[in-house]
Amino acid sequence: MSEFYDEVDEEVRREQLKKLWDQYSLYIIALALLIIAGVGGWRAYQYVEGQKAAEAGATFNKALELSDQNKHAEAEAAFADLAGKAPSGYRMLARFHQAAEVAMRDKEAGAKLFDQLAADRSIGGPQQELARLRAAGLLVDTAPYSAIKQRLEGDTAPGATFRHSARELLALSAWRANDAAAARQWLDMIALDGETPPGLRSRAEALQALLPPVAKS
Structure with a gap:
C-alpha cells in the first residue's frame, strides 16, 4: 500500500512540475540565457581589459627605454600619450613619468604637472603626497620657504608616508632662506x-653643522 501512495505522490509531483514548467518555462529559459550572456560578457570584458593592460605595459616599457637612452622629448610624448588613454594604473605611472620628463627641460612646468597629480584624489593619498614632494623638490631652489612650507607641512606629521623627505626639504628650504x-x-x-x-x-646632521651656533641643538 505504501508503494502505491509513493507512486501517487510521485505522479502528483510530476504533474505539478509540468504545470510549473508550462507556466514559467519561457522565463526560466530567458533567465538562463541572461546568465550565460552575462558570464560571456564579463569574460569578454576581462579579455579586452587584459589586452589593453598588456599593450599599455609594452608601451610604458618602451617609453622608459627612450628615457634611459636620453631621448627625453620622445619619452615625454610617449608618456603623455599613455597618460591620456592607458588603464588607470599605467595612466597614473605615465603621468608621474611625464612630469619628470617635462621637469628636465622646465622645472616649473614639471612642478605644475606634479601639482595636478597632488590634487587628484583618485590616485590615492600616498601618491598625492609623493606628487607634492616631487613638486616641492623641483621648486626648493627658487620658491620662498613659506611656499615650500605651505606645500609640505601637512606631510611631516608622524605616520605620514614621506614625512622624512618632507622634513628634509623643509629644513633645506629654511636653511637657504637663512631661517635658522x-x-x-x-x-x-x-x-x-x-x-x-x-x-x-646623516644629511640632516651635516646640514645641522652648517647652522650658526645659536641655532644648534
Missing part, C-alpha cells in the same frame, strides 16, 4: 624620529 630657527625645527624632528633612514639622518 625653522631649519632647526625640522632637523630636530628628523633627529628625534627613530624611523628616520640612516642616509637622511
